[in-house]
Amino acid sequence: MTETPRGRAQGRKRVAGGQDHEVRYEAKKEGVAKDAVKKSVKKVGNSRTKVEADLEKKI
Template structure:
């Protein structure tokens, strides 16, 4: 048997989800990331502006600042 290829989930509207990114304009995503990393929401937004919206890059940046 061939291994299954990892695919992105499809939303009810037929769009692809990308959980590897943080949407800086979505307050619930910023709050989630802030709670997860133990930092404030403004700190997360600042990290998004500095390192981009990659979830791993943001978490790494916030961990180094803490």
């Protein structure tokens, strides 16, 4: 894991469903609505690979 300038670990393997910027990024990347990303996070958890796999099934 990489570190931020403050020395904190940076978790790029997670999608924080409550963080609007992360939801927007994932929605744009996958070409789906923000609501679809939020529902997917609720359904499969916040693992980025699981969320992306779930969104691929919906397309």
